[in-house]
Amino acid sequence: MERTLVLLKPDCVQRRLMGRIISRFEDKGLNIIAMKMIRVTQELARKHYAEHVQKAWYPSLEEFITSGPVVAMVVEGPEAIRVVRDMVGATNGLNATPGTIRGDFGCSRQMNLVHASDGPESAARELAIFFREEELCPYTPTIQSWLRAKDE
Template sequence: MERTYLMVKPDGVQRGLVGQIISRFEQRGYKIVGLKMMQISREVAEKHYGEHAGKPFFQGLVDFITSGPVVAMVVEGKDVVATTREMMGATNPLKAAPGTIRATFGVDVGRNVIHGSDSLESARREIALFFRPEELVDYGRAIDAWIYE
């Protein structure tokens, strides 16, 4: 089963949106196997956004993601990377499809409330950056029989 990394950013935490955001993924049938509130260090933020190092907006990304607590989570399910990306919507909330998380809760490109891995490779890297293996819990749910064959 696929796993992906999702993070409610500081703006989502400060605005009290964590529960509403998490519930969307649970309602979709995805299983949360890791969840924690944390304050990201600059070092971890720079690794997380490493692909953008040297770009004019890099420092702003690091400053914002370290400006307050985030809620980090690992979510598991069929086609979870692609589906959670669709559920989040476009990075720019003004261009996100109606009903998506970013269209509903996002303010602008810099304040779009959520991050999600964009590929299985990114998911593996981000999960390893934010979670130790023992922080992830494998468990079965009665509902899985109704969701997966």
């Protein structure tokens, strides 16, 4: 099992797409083992986007991510990082494949609805920024035997 951070960004919340997007992850068979709505502060934004803080476009990113509430989630499942990234689609909604979250709902590079960790190292770092270990509620769904074979 692998864990990844997913953020439903302010545009997702404002457009009232949270439930539709959460349903996609659940429909795929992924587990949401922690979830909370928060306001991203400037300090939290700088910690989360540390590798981008010095870039010329960072101020507009910080302004956007702090502009309204976000929903932070820990999503768990086999190959969860890759699976979630595939489901989310290309960064720019105009370039994202139909059927992906950004392909179906997005039309912007910055207002792209969802953040998803891009690898194991970033997932571990980002999860630790947004969640404490005691906030996680791992579980095995009763339908597990109907989602994948025992040897998968």
